[in-house]
Structures are given as C-alpha cells and as structure tokens.
Amino acid sequence: MMKIFVFLGAPGAGKGTVASRIAEQGDALHVSTGAMLREAVKNGTPAGLAAKSYMDKGALVPDPVLLDMIGELLADAPADAELLFDGFPRNETQAEQLEALVRKHGATVARAICLDVPETVVLRRLGGRRVCPVCGMVFHVETLPPKQAGVCDGCGNPLAIRDDDKPETIKRRLEVYAAKTEPLIAWYEKTGKLRHVDASGEVDASVALVRDAMAD
Ligand SMILES: [Zn+2]
Known part of the structure; x- marks a missing residue:
C-alpha cells in the first residue's frame, strides 16, 4: 500500500534536507510543495495549468488546486511508493483534506514526523x-559550502542571503511557525500518527532517527 509520511518542523529543522536524503537512499519520493508545483506547471498537467494562472497573477495557489495536484501525484506514483511530504499540510483543514484524498487513492498517511530543534540551533543553521x-539551490557556509565561496555550484550565479534568513526575521518566523503549526501537531497527536524526532544533531543522525520513526 502506498504510504505517506508528513514531515513537520520549524524553519531550520531540516525537513527538506532529511527528506531528500532519505529519498536519495532508497525508493521513497520527496514531495516538497514548491517542487511539486514547479513540476506540475512545467508538465502542463490540469492542476499545473490551474496553479499557473494564480502564480502568473502573483497569487497564492488555493488549497483545492494543491489537492488536485497531490491527487495527480498519487495517481502516478507506484502502488507501493513511500512519499515524504514536506510543506503540506500546513494546517488542520489541509490535514483532513489530505487524509480524505489519500484514502480515495487507496493509500494511507502512515506517520507525521515532527523534527524538533532548539532555537539556538535554528539560528545557527538558517x-x-x-x-x-x-x-534555487541551497548552500550553508559551514555544513554545505559551495565549491567556490559565494557562487552557485548549479548555475554559477552569485549566492544571496534571503531576507527570511536574517536573525531578526528568523525569530519572527519561529513565532509564526509555533502559532500556526502547534494546532496541526496536536491534530496529528490525536490521530496517534505523530512521532517526535530530535533533529538538533548532524543530518545523518536526524536521518537515522527519522527512519526509525517511519518504521515504528
Ligand atoms: Zn544557481
């Protein structure tokens, strides 16, 4: 049966990094909302075209379109696939809609895995x-430096610090994250699917702990 794993965690917890590492190691597919959107738009799927009409206007893609897009993905994925969701759902309504959609495709949301990190670690990472x-390639001055300082390995353009990654903004983002996501975490707790993982260490350590949580 197709299994969905929902990755939760504050900015800087390493959801994307851990999910993509696990995907590289095996048959799991990393489904980041941003990448899924770009892919659907590029492939011109019905949901992709609908999303593009919003993105062209500079508007957020509404939930029904995102869900259609996830439906397309589920329909195309192998029946025994393991999908690692990173960036969706973001609230309880989306979580409920995801459960219903996944069930319709004969799949299941197996676990929600919350990557926990203290604020000091987040500040250093981000x-x-x-x-x-x-x-869009992402680097880190300590843990994932580009081959040439300040230059993108992928395309050779100069790297930048996102406004989002400046210290004053990071603290604010953590507050917003906590306010928005705590109800979602509580929702998954109630379903019995939630597992907490200490993601404050190195990526390899987090990957191992997340794998354990996926299997348990
Ligand atoms: Zn680049």
Missing part, C-alpha cells in the same frame, strides 16, 4: 544559509 536566487 543564519549560515545561502541561496541561489536563480536556480
């Missing part, structure tokens, strides 16, 4: 992040 404004 503060060192550098992003390529052109291709």
Whole structure:
C-alpha cells in the first residue's frame, strides 16, 4: 500500500534536507510543495495549468488546486511508493483534506514526523544559509559550502542571503511557525500518527532517527 509520511518542523529543522536524503537512499519520493508545483506547471498537467494562472497573477495557489495536484501525484506514483511530504499540510483543514484524498487513492498517511530543534540551533543553521536566487539551490557556509565561496555550484550565479534568513526575521518566523503549526501537531497527536524526532544533531543522525520513526 502506498504510504505517506508528513514531515513537520520549524524553519531550520531540516525537513527538506532529511527528506531528500532519505529519498536519495532508497525508493521513497520527496514531495516538497514548491517542487511539486514547479513540476506540475512545467508538465502542463490540469492542476499545473490551474496553479499557473494564480502564480502568473502573483497569487497564492488555493488549497483545492494543491489537492488536485497531490491527487495527480498519487495517481502516478507506484502502488507501493513511500512519499515524504514536506510543506503540506500546513494546517488542520489541509490535514483532513489530505487524509480524505489519500484514502480515495487507496493509500494511507502512515506517520507525521515532527523534527524538533532548539532555537539556538535554528539560528545557527538558517543564519549560515545561502541561496541561489536563480536556480534555487541551497548552500550553508559551514555544513554545505559551495565549491567556490559565494557562487552557485548549479548555475554559477552569485549566492544571496534571503531576507527570511536574517536573525531578526528568523525569530519572527519561529513565532509564526509555533502559532500556526502547534494546532496541526496536536491534530496529528490525536490521530496517534505523530512521532517526535530530535533533529538538533548532524543530518545523518536526524536521518537515522527519522527512519526509525517511519518504521515504528
Ligand atoms: Zn544557481
């Protein structure tokens, strides 16, 4: 049966990094909302075209379109696939809609895995992040430096610090995250699917702990 794993965690917890590492190691598919959107738009799927009409106007893609897009993904994925969701759902309504959609496709949301990190760790991680404004590739001055300092390995353009990754903004983002996501975490807790993982260490350590949580 197709299994969905929902990754939760504050900015800087490493959801995307851990999910993509697990995907690289095996048959699981990393489904980041942003990448899924870009892919659907590029492939011109019905939901992709609908999403594009919003994005072209600079508007957020509404939930029904996102859910259609996830439906397309579920329909295309192998029957025994494991999908690692990163960036969706963001609230309880989306979580309920995801459950219903997944069930319709004969799949199940197996676990919601919350990656826990203290604020000091988040500040260090996000503060060192550098992003390529052109291709979106992400680096870190300490843990994932580009081959040439300040230059994107992928496309050769200069790297930038996102406004989001400046210390004053990071603290604010953590507050917003906590306010928005605590109800979602509580919702998954009630379903019995929630597992907490200590994600304050190195990526490899987090990957191992998340794998344990997925299997348990
Ligand atoms: Zn680049």
